[in-house]
Amino acid sequence: MTENAGVRRGGASGSRGRTTIADVVVTKIAGMAAREVSGVHALGSGAARARGSMRERVPGAGSGRSATRGVGVEVGELQAAIDLEIVVDYGIPITDVAGAVRENVISAVERMAGREVVEVNILISDVKLPDEDEEEGEDQRVQ
Template structure:
């Protein structure tokens, strides 16, 4: 009787070993997916954004701050829970934007990280008014 190659080596190649996905990977996926939704101006509170812009200018202060700002995750072997803090553009339907963000984040995390997303909690911390300048932006002085 001949053995199949899969049985001889303990099963299918995809089932041999373990894949670990760091929390920061899921944070970045969720952050990018949330930013892709029309009506999302930024992630994180105004204070977090201004501190992040200062931190990004410091050499060696660590990368990925912008990608993970406003995103919190709990990642297990099979599931993930995600908390987002967003700033929306004035004039958009906040409930519609939140729904689209939730759908986009769930789809991206489940597709890319292979984790079942059990919840996506969204806190809208601000509304970006058309005449407001972003915190951390330098004003241009044209005369």
């Protein structure tokens, strides 16, 4: 998943101006919509979450990055394609979570950004087990 810092322009013909939506806006919308779904523990791989968690502890560093972690987008003037990497909670049917995420992301992006979502690809990168400690891998290295 690559982060595209590009800006896309769109607007109805005959309108009195142009509305520009940056790729990062669609990325954040998709990320927030995915997180709203029950059964989604986190977005991004374990390593990306660990780096992000450490970065967020430093004042001024990583601000807003957690909203885009695990999300990649391609945005055109009329359409968008989205790639998500998610971690699901153990015990919840993964296909149900993926379907709900896909529907929620499509709805949010189409409603808020006015772009037709042509695809939402989802990679389930991990399952959060009930007995796993969230900070386990980070705190063992530095004490």
